[in-house]
Amino acid sequence: MILLDRVTKTFKNVPAVEGLSFEVGRGEVVGLLGENGAGKTTTLRMISTILQPSEGRIVVDDLDTAQRAEDVRRRIGILFGGETGLYEKLTARENIAYFGKLYGLDDRTIRTRTEELAKRFDMTEFLDRKVGGFSKGMRQKVAIARSVVHDPAVVLLDEPTSGLDITAANMFRRLVQEFQAEGKTILFSSHIMSEVERLCDRAVILHRGKLVFNGTLESLFAAHDSRDLDAIFMNLIGTGGSR
Template structure:
């Protein structure tokens, strides 16, 4: 059974149809890419997965738990990072920010210390773990936010534009981290506008356009479908209304 099942889910805000009849699934240990231009509906879809928004129709199941009927169980097994403002407490240190969220997830002091040591090493954060976040660069803040997302060792990880603000070195670190998490059996769904990043990390993808699913399947299958090779060209063809009219 897939770890993530998006089952014909729709979300409306009044008359606005933000997401319409979207369906795809993600298998255990898979790194799955979610693509789409701004306003395509991918963040709304991820917010429904995270139980922040409730679907208007359809359902999403995470490890068999319904976001509609079992939101608490869903939240226990996911880690979430959304783009934009990463929502850290500027007067607290990186360590204190991560510890705060670890405590919310019920980690005891020993486990929390172990997790922070592991994450600070994985994300190359040791030099600034005990500095206040208020003076951090965007990339440093993003690393803390990623550590906060992973502190409770979730089975399913939702990442919306996770490399925003990261320089080339840090972005490479992120890719190594994703590979390591995949080796550990984690299931990862992430959105990105970086086609090279998607291609390096993912075998299967979903592309959204104007709230609908334009494609769900393998990258190779997508290339065969549209008779194009470059993912950037394929993405632009979708945005401009050509080549990807249906799944």
């Protein structure tokens, strides 16, 4: 579960996110949408405890992020599309093991989880190769694996299919569906509206740091008498929408 209650984040007195409130329930997949600079990455970084809110409260898996940041980090998996966070001189296996250690896993659990994830993501053949020569898709598989090696209850994904080929992007989409079936809470940002429509139960749309929509896709389509998510999105951010 994720809860944001009147969250504001300012940088040098300029709000990046302002008065943001929404929830993501257990087993729910929610798409976080907005133009560049709308506050999506800032929001995800606050939820993950990388940033602290200037005002308001964030709760993850029943833990307040300001009071229990370390415990929150153990319960979440996070992947930023442009930042795989991998060490190029280490093998894929060593990268996953390193992050497993950071999450407090013992060696046996790390070995078991690594083998499970390697099979799941079809990466067994390059598991013991150094990451430095990997393609974008291979890197992303390793990055996802190290993000979920500790089997987190909450998964945060920021533009996770950015730069991926169609095969790797489809793998990610299947993974989101599998995570949901396992009861994980998933919040991900994307510019690909077809991806959001296919995977998400609800959408949260930001414009210039403020909430302009929070609800089911069906309610969004009904309100605009259209099923063209691209056109609806452009209309909302073009006019500023309504809370």
